[in-house]
Amino acid sequence: MTWYLGDLIPYMPLLLQGLWISIYISVLSFVFGSVLGLFAYLAKASRWRVLRGISGAYIEVVRNVPLLVVLYLIYFGLTQFGVNLDPLWSTLIALTINNGAYVAEILRAGFEAVPKGLREAAHALGMNSAQTFRYAILVPGIRNVFPAMTNQFILLFLFSSVASVIALPELTNQLLRVNSETLRTFEVFTVGALLYYVVSSVLAIGSRLGEKRLFRW
Amino acid sequence: MITVKDLHKSYGKLEVLKGISCEIDASQVVCVIGPSGSGKSTFLRCLNLLESITSGTVVINGHDLGDRKLNTSAVRQDVGMVFQQFNLFPHMKVLENIMIAPVKVAKKPKAVTREKALELLDKVGLASKADVYPSALSGGQQQRVAIARALAMDPTVMLFDEPTSALDPETVGDVLQVMKRLAEEGMTMVVVSHEMGFAREVADRVIFMDGGVIVEDGNPAEIFDNPKEARTQAFLSRVS
């Protein structure tokens, strides 16, 4: 068999639809995961040992268990307890849990890297804790986490392909389907790789441009 | 203006200040010198509550820092501080750096604050730099902005912790010049610095600290030309 893309043309709408679902689940779980990550970070930085412990354990577990296994646990495992989540929700939950742990670490690293002197200068000017955070820490912290956060989003987008194994019709799942219908395996996955690549690179470039525009200092 | 009695400060088991007492009058300029690690920064930072006081009393401009009901923010608004590393807010332009505390902390109207900030910038010789970010300035310029930022709160006392130690030699002079002018205007100043020239010319008093205590306290000529204590003599011979 030679290289031939013609067979794929009728399936392009399907693939783009799959791509759309991939983007959609990535955005949602990035948003949910960032909120979760923010709380996990705050818990880990808090004064209460119990909160620190819970948050630390969560981060450790996520970083040491494959995402795919977490997804199986949620989608197949929970049915044993009568919890039947559909593929979409299972994926969103698994990706959110996964992303939250990494976001917590990104926030910790980024905010710890804000020079201590800024906090002191703010205090010395009479700012209370909230004002100090708002005026002295927040923006430098956001700048510190920005590149890692956009990078994390790209990783999440690529990882979202695991959802194909539980038949969520995102891009990889659609690739498998088109492959079985056309048997143009090499072409199908090349096109798929290209779609992932294009979206990721556009995001990466956008991130760098955004960084330049947002942080002119 | 500042009364310190038997001030002790410990970090856990490490006692850093071992009973500091001194009296600083309004409009006095006091230079604090001493070897690294002798507790100079800690002493200064106790004066605006950046460090908690372990024991002893400190009264600044009527605020008793040991008072449980003390309004920390009010004390800090009264006591300006300039750091070795400038610590300007990097994401704010020079003018915003100067205006942020008067507007957000002292709740002064923006227009008035702006006028005042521009005047202060002019005073430190940086009128043309209102609209740039700190990263575009030299160290000496950043430090002068930091001085203007502290002055914008109308403090009654200014603390300087080695304000010129992180600067390129060629920018030190401008900063010292600004500080000298401030002293001439009658600001009460406590300056940790090893700029002996500045201390001689501007200071009313020099305090020599070593090992968490004040070893010698006198006018600059006494301390520099006629130190009584062996430790002061040894230190001065090392730095000059």
Ligand SMILES: Nc1ncnc2c1ncn2[C@@H]1O[C@H](COP(=O)(O)OP(=O)(O)O)[C@@H](O)[C@H]1O
């Ligand atoms: N936050 C801190 N925790 C523990 N030790 C500290 C802390 N800050 C300062 N020290 C110690 O206190 C001593 C005095 O420090 P410092 O006041 O900075 O001295 P100086 O400014 O005269 O060089 C040093 O031994 C230093 O290691």
Ligand SMILES: [Mg+2]
């Ligand atoms: Mg020091």
